[in-house]
Structure formats: C-alpha cells, structure tokens
Amino acid sequence: MTSGAAEPRLDGRAALVTGGTRGIGLAVAHRLGAAGAAVGITGRDPEGVRQAVGELEKAGVRAFGCAGDVADPAHLAACVRQLTEECGRLDILVNNAATNQPYGPLMEADPDRWTTAFATNVEAPLRLVQLAWRAWMREHGGAVVNICTEGTHGVGPNVGAYGTSKAALLHLTRQLAGELAPRVRVNAVSPGLVRTEMARFVWEGAEQRIADGLPLGRIGEPEDIADAVLWLVSDGARWVTGADLLVDGGTRVRAAAGSSAGYAVHEQLRAADGPTA
Ligand SMILES: NC(=O)c1ccc[n+]([C@@H]2O[C@H](COP(=O)([O-])OP(=O)(O)OC[C@H]3O[C@@H](n4cnc5c(N)ncnc54)[C@H](OP(=O)(O)O)[C@@H]3O)[C@@H](O)[C@H]2O)c1
Structure with a gap:
C-alpha cells in the first residue's frame, strides 16, 4: 500500500547515529542514508563498525565509522570532529546507543553499573547534543532524536535502572526541545519490543505469545522504528518538537485497557536471567 505522501528527502545533510552497527541504529542509518544523508555511525566493536559501514556503502550510502564507547567523552568529541570535517556539517543526531544493564531489582543494583547506565543512556546524549x-x-x-522506550510509560520487573535512565532521557528531550527552539528540534521515539540483540532475552521463545497480545499482532522490526526517526528528522516534522512518538504496535493501548501484551513481556522479564551484554 502506498500512502501517496512524498518520501522524506535529506539530500546534502549529515547525520550521526550512535550504536549504528546493528538493530535499530543500523536500520536508522540505512533509512537516513537512502533519503540522501551522509551518515556517521558508532559502536564499541571496531569490526562491527567496519562491517556496518561497508554494508551501508554497498547500499549506496555515504557512510563513516567512529568506533568507541559513548560513555567516553573523548570518543564523542572525536566523532563530531570527524563527521564535521568529512561533511562540513552536522544536521541530524540520533542518540540510539544504550545499555539495559544493570538488570534486576533496584534493591540489588550495583551502584557502579547504575552510574554506567546513566553515563551511557543520559549523559552521552546530552554531551553529543552540546x-x-x-x-x-x-x-x-538541526534535528535530534533520542531513542527512549515504551517501558517508561509504565513499570516492569528487573528493568528499573534502564527505565529510570530512559525516563531521564525523555525529560532531557523535552527540556532540550524548550531550550534549543527554534533552531533545533528535539524529539523522542519510544519503541515497544523490537526484534534485536538487545531484547533477544525477552522475545526469544516467547514471540508468538507476546505478538498474540499486541493490537497490531507482531513484535517490532528495526525498520518500524527507523521510519519514525526518518519522519521526525525530516522537514515533514517541521512543527514537531518535544514529542514522544510511541512506536509500539499498540502495547500501551492494551496496557491501558488492563490486559497487556506488556504483561506477556513482564512474564518474560520476571523469568529471564537478563541481557547477556
Ligand atoms: N529492542 C527493543 O525492544 C528496544 C525497545 C525499546 C527501546 N530500545 C532502544 O533502542 C536502542 C537501540 O537498541 P537495539 O535494540 O537496536 O540494540 P542492539 O541491536 O543491541 O544494538 C545496539 C547498538 O548500540 C551499540 N552500543 C551499545 N552500547 C554502546 C556503547 N556504550 N557505546 C557505543 N555503542 C554502543 C552496539 O554496538 P557495540 O555492541 O559494538 O557497542 C549496537 O550498534 C536503544 O536505545 C534501546 O534502549 C530497544
């Protein structure tokens, strides 16, 4: 089905996508690149960065890689320097890299890992916007999109540190939207459960049960999120800032009605050992 609306174009613009080597970040890099933007991607694993840049280039995207940890301020400065030197500009920033550690009840949360979660999920996005x-x-x-999570709209077992840091990121999004207007639009996309490595411990082995409870009948794919990001950074969203765009297959609607796909997810979260990375 075609919508009849023109595909957003980003010709001549430059974008930086953190955590762009796989999952949602890589899908975002493909979408922005296909729309005409030059795209810089990051990731901790240099080989992963090299491979993803190669994949993007093969698809005709002008792509750059910058390997490192977003929790390292020197790495962030190097990425922005590299991209602005290569492209002469930096129009779009997608803060996508994140950690879902520490996993478990908050009363058992290791303070050091809690600090790392905030350095990765909140401080790094702020440093990059600066x-x-x-x-x-x-x-x-310019335009900034912060990838938050549908989970901040409720609470779930074992994901308290992750959810709290993402809630902080959502507030940061709104605060920055107020401070940087009208020059820069700052929005959030809040995905529901998406088929990626980060969430594998939730969906693997439970996909059908979770999908059966979702109004739109399936878990998300990275491209579902990438399409929302593309729209938010495009001129089509020129009057949108400070928004939190839920892209969750209706998870929140069902949760609000009291019988939730979220609950199938919660069962998984309660039973799971947690993420592996
Ligand atoms: N999947 C879901 O169900 C879901 C739901 C809600 C929100 N989200 C959010 O969506 C975003 C993307 O997640 P995803 O599911 O696509 O995860 P993913 O498939 O595991 O990909 C994560 C990406 O981020 C990079 N990364 C991780 N930690 C990093 C760090 N400290 N510094 C730099 N790069 C780092 C990874 O590369 P390296 O490992 O090489 O660093 C990889 O490129 C996250 O913000 C996540 O919270 C996901």
Whole structure:
C-alpha cells in the first residue's frame, strides 16, 4: 500500500547515529542514508563498525565509522570532529546507543553499573547534543532524536535502572526541545519490543505469545522504528518538537485497557536471567 505522501528527502545533510552497527541504529542509518544523508555511525566493536559501514556503502550510502564507547567523552568529541570535517556539517543526531544493564531489582543494583547506565543512556546524549550544537546546529539548525522506550510509560520487573535512565532521557528531550527552539528540534521515539540483540532475552521463545497480545499482532522490526526517526528528522516534522512518538504496535493501548501484551513481556522479564551484554 502506498500512502501517496512524498518520501522524506535529506539530500546534502549529515547525520550521526550512535550504536549504528546493528538493530535499530543500523536500520536508522540505512533509512537516513537512502533519503540522501551522509551518515556517521558508532559502536564499541571496531569490526562491527567496519562491517556496518561497508554494508551501508554497498547500499549506496555515504557512510563513516567512529568506533568507541559513548560513555567516553573523548570518543564523542572525536566523532563530531570527524563527521564535521568529512561533511562540513552536522544536521541530524540520533542518540540510539544504550545499555539495559544493570538488570534486576533496584534493591540489588550495583551502584557502579547504575552510574554506567546513566553515563551511557543520559549523559552521552546530552554531551553529543552540546557538541553538535557548538559545531553546527546553533548557527545552522538541526534535528535530534533520542531513542527512549515504551517501558517508561509504565513499570516492569528487573528493568528499573534502564527505565529510570530512559525516563531521564525523555525529560532531557523535552527540556532540550524548550531550550534549543527554534533552531533545533528535539524529539523522542519510544519503541515497544523490537526484534534485536538487545531484547533477544525477552522475545526469544516467547514471540508468538507476546505478538498474540499486541493490537497490531507482531513484535517490532528495526525498520518500524527507523521510519519514525526518518519522519521526525525530516522537514515533514517541521512543527514537531518535544514529542514522544510511541512506536509500539499498540502495547500501551492494551496496557491501558488492563490486559497487556506488556504483561506477556513482564512474564518474560520476571523469568529471564537478563541481557547477556
Ligand atoms: N529492542 C527493543 O525492544 C528496544 C525497545 C525499546 C527501546 N530500545 C532502544 O533502542 C536502542 C537501540 O537498541 P537495539 O535494540 O537496536 O540494540 P542492539 O541491536 O543491541 O544494538 C545496539 C547498538 O548500540 C551499540 N552500543 C551499545 N552500547 C554502546 C556503547 N556504550 N557505546 C557505543 N555503542 C554502543 C552496539 O554496538 P557495540 O555492541 O559494538 O557497542 C549496537 O550498534 C536503544 O536505545 C534501546 O534502549 C530497544
């Protein structure tokens, strides 16, 4: 089915996507690249970065890689420097890299790992927005999307540290939207359960049960999220800032009605050993 609406175009623009080597980040990099943007991607594993850049280039995308941990401020500065030197601009920032550790009840949370979760999921996005603002966006404008989670709209077992950091990221999104308008639009996309490595411990072996409880009848694919990001950074969303776009197959609607696909997810979260990475 075609919508009849023109596909968003980003020709001549440059984008940075953190955690762009697989999953949602890689799908976002493909979508932005296919729309005409040059795309820089990050990830901790240098080989993963190299392979993803190769895959993007094969698809005709002008792609750059910057390997490192987003919790390292020097790495973030190097990424922004590299992209602005290569492209002469930085119009789009997608803060996608995140950790879902520490996993477990908050009363047992290791304070060091809690700190790492906030450094990765909250501080890094803020540092990158500051860097992008100073390097390009303050003068020329831009668009930022922070990848949050549908989970912040409720609470779930064992994901308290992750959810709390993502709730902070959502508030940061709104705060920045207020502070950076009208030059820069800052929005959030909040995915439901998506078929990626990060969430494998939730969906593997339970996919049909979870899908049966979802209004739209399936778990998400990375491209479902990438399409929302593409729209938010495009001119089609020119009057949208501070928004939290839920892309969750209706999970929240069902949860609000009291019988939730979320509950199937919660059963998994309660039973799972937790993420492996
Ligand atoms: N999948 C879901 O169900 C779901 C639901 C709600 C929200 N989200 C959010 O969606 C985003 C993407 O998750 P995903 O599911 O696509 O995960 P994924 O498939 O595991 O991909 C994560 C990406 O981030 C990179 N990464 C992880 N930690 C990093 C760090 N500290 N520094 C730099 N790069 C890092 C990974 O590469 P390296 O391992 O090489 O670093 C990889 O490129 C996250 O913000 C997540 O919270 C996901």
